[in-house]
Amino acid sequence: xxxxxxxxxxxxxxxxxxxxxxxxxxxxxxxxxxxxxxxxxxxxxxxxxxxxxxxxxxxxxxxxxxxxxxxxxxxxxxxxxxxxxxxxxxxxxxxxxxxxxxxxxxxxxxxxxxxxxxxxxxxxxxxxxxxxxxxxxxxxxxxxxxxxxxxxxxxxxxxxxxxxxxxxxxxxxxxxxxxxxxxxxxxxxxxxxxxxxxxxxxxxxxxxxxxxxxxxxxxxxxxxxxxxxxxxxxxxxxxxxxxxxxxxxxxxxxxxxxxxxxxxxxxxxxxxxxxxx
DNA sequence: CGGCTTTGACCCGCGC
DNA sequence: GCGCGGGTCAAAGCCG
Numbered sequence: 001x002x003x004x005x006x007x008x009x010x011x012x013x014x015x016x017x018x019x020x021x022x023x024x025x026x027x028x029x030x031x032x033x034x035x036x037x038x039x040x041x042x043x044x045x046x047x048x049x050x051x052x053x054x055x056x057x058x059x060x061x062x063x064x065x066x067x068x069x070x071x072x073x074x075x076x077x078x079x080x081x082x083x084x085x086x087x088x089x090x091x092x093x094x095x096x097x098x099x100x101x102x103x104x105x106x107x108x109x110x111x112x113x114x115x116x117x118x119x120x121x122x123x124x125x126x127x128x129x130x131x132x133x134x135x136x137x138x139x140x141x142x143x144x145x146x147x148x149x150x151x152x153x154x155x156x157x158x159x160x161x162x163x164x165x166x167x168x169x170x171x172x173x174x175x176x177x178x179x180x181x182x183x184x185x186x187x188x189x190x191x192x193x194x195x196x197x198x199x200x201x202x203x204x205x206x207x208x209x210x211x212x213x214x215x216x217x218x219x220x221x222x223x224x225x226x227x228x229x230x231x232x233x234x235x236x237x238x239x240x241x242x243x244x245x246x247x248x249x250x251x252x253x254x255x256x257x258x259x260x261x262x263x264x265x266x267x268x269x270x271x272x273x274x275x276x277x
Numbered sequence: 278c279g280g281c282t283t284t285g286a287c288c289c290g291c292g293c
Numbered sequence: 294g295c296g297c298g299g300g301t302c303a304a305a306g307c308c309g
Contacts, residue, residue, distance in 0.1 A: 140302075
């Protein structure tokens with residue numbers, strides 16, 4: 001219960017034109033190429049230049065693709081209650097959000113114009129695949145991915161006007177690691193805490209109002225997640241050495257630092273977020 | 278009964 | 294041009 005710290009890595013969802021790097025030369029494939037070391041190549045850290053994660057996201061998203069190279073700092077999100085798993089550092093997991101549809105309007109008959117949307121991926125150490133983030137999701141598919149014994153699940157936000165999707169899959173090497181990729185942006189506020197917990201407090205509008213206005217924010221990242229990250233990303237100066245702040249050992253109560261995170265049992269496990277393209 | 282999950286099929290883009 | 298792999302749809306089943 002004290003080792004609950006998460007490392008936030010953000011890594012760009014390389015999407016360029018290189019979408020489908022599917023089987024990077026017969027190996028890599030989708031999410032976790034067993035390479036087990038390329039992670040650092042693709043993961044980037046929160047840039048200190050940004051006051052907050054939100055800003056961080058906004059910046060690069062708006063103009064520069066990515067602020068900086070992978071650094072090495074981590075964040076701790078005071079997960080109390082010790083929900084289920086212990087957090088640890090991921091270092092050899094690579095997550096590649098290859099970007100698939102550029103504009104492909106697949107599907108039969110349905111003319112869905114697929115245009116790339118902002119994506120945000122992060123790794124979470126959790127026993128459950130589907131982390132509750134306050135929004136309601138409907139699973140619309142599941143697929144076995146290559147080089148990964150674990151299937152990838154596809155979810156859509158059930159809110160009508162919202163077309164946010166997310167993919168969830170487990171790391172092949174570390175089954176305890178769940179990689180969640182959000183795509184698109186919620187154009188609404190967090191529903192009435194479907195599960196009754198976190199949603200309400202943790203996604204208080206005040207926290208997500210900034211650059212990520214749920215109403216029409218230019219961003220598409222999980223506001224809830226941002227909420228957590230905003231502060232955690234203190235990024236003191238000795239990043240790389242110390243995991244930012246560990247609420248629990250930091251002396252201050254987690255609740256304080258993370259504002260209203262009553263008892264969220266979902267994103268608390270975030271291990272390493274990727275980065276919105 | 279309504280909503281969600283499951284699962285097989287279909288479609289599409291990319292690499293060879 | 295073909296095959297592979299990934300993403301989505303939609304019908305059926307399950308559960309609350």
